[in-house]
Amino acid sequence: MVGRPRDDGARQTILRRAADIASQDGLEGLSIGRLATELGMSKSGLFGYFGSKEELQLATIRTATTIFVDEVVKPALAVEPGLDRLRRLLDNWLHYSEQRTFAGGCFFFSVNAEFDARPGRIRDTLTAAGQDWRDLLTRTVEEARGLGELPADTDADQLAFELLAFLQTANAASLLFDDADAYRRARIAVDHRLGAASRSGR
């Protein structure tokens, strides 16, 4: 390639900001003009990085996914498999939401709700990412069960569903009601649910 290479650092700066905006105002509320103005660059210059609005949206999702994996998943995978890893995963998630890694709370909560009823590439990408997260949670439950840290008759999908519910609702309630207490409730629910499962079995 001849000519000046495209600044990859700038691209990342754009996408990081885009993810923050999208977590607050949605991937549609994320407009190229606004993004360019906030970053002090020209609309067409920014546009050139992506070629279309949809491509910008998809790239934003990829960036958010990377941040999510770095902050929530990877540190938990450093812990040995089993109940400890599961607890770490859930705790990391609550921190990730509570600390507002993205300005508008969990990026995926906001954006999933926006696109879950609109067919297309964006929804497909979000569905895949959501499935990955769901699978990871289920697999981690299964590992804990295999190690005897959860009862042998534990329904992994069911338990993952319920744990996920506590996380999502903590995020939602904290945003809509300015209720930081929601995270405390979620931690109680998680502790109780895991405690109950490892005690009595189900």
Add this chain to the structure above:
Amino acid sequence: MVGRPRDDGARQTILRRAADIASQDGLEGLSIGRLATELGMSKSGLFGYFGSKEELQLATIRTATTIFVDEVVKPALAVEPGLDRLRRLLDNWLHYSEQRTFAGGCFFFSVNAEFDARPGRIRDTLTAAGQDWRDLLTRTVEEARGLGELPADTDADQLAFELLAFLQTANAASLLFDDADAYRRARIAVDHRLGAASRSGR
């Protein structure tokens, strides 16, 4: 009043359609031009009913609230207070979401996620409606506890939080993953949680 009377039936037709659109594409995705075209009327004629976009959005929320109350709350209030009423309330909600009373799933789930990080009258209205629903659930738990159908040491807020989480997540999962099984999971979770609470206490 003198002059031609405004067709109140038409207004309701507009708002019913508006609620469906908003449940799919959000209250911002709900545009006056599109709404008018779909209903076969003029943009300015429709506009006259409301006077501003925000007023249309607020009226849409009010209509959705009425529908929600009629479908979920009222039939449950016909049941005597206690555990039966609580179960009826939760079951009605799951039906309301599962049957797609609104085209894009639970209206409030979609719209809350859209506006929970955007200060203004719309967020205020949604917060109030969400608080009403939350309070109703908590109060119903308290009534069941008072009747001895739940243990005396039941934390009503905590139980309401967890039950709400199961409902919301069933709605979310069914939309994003086309997973009707999510409602089955939610029902299992509710049954287990209420069974566990009325058996062992907490």
Add this chain to the structure above:
DNA sequence: TTCATGTACGAACGTTCGTACGTGAAATGC
């Protein structure tokens, strides 16, 4: 030093947005 390549830019494209205005029809009160 010259040339080819690719970037970043301002300007403008056509479209859609929410909103304001003026006109004729319709319905009321006298």
Add this chain to the structure above:
DNA sequence: GCATTTCACGTACGAACGTTCGTACATGAA
């Protein structure tokens, strides 16, 4: 039946949208 009021409409507006240009500049190769 007339006067008055109010609605529903077409039209028009400025702003913002995503996108497409043409151009100036920076770069590495010839």
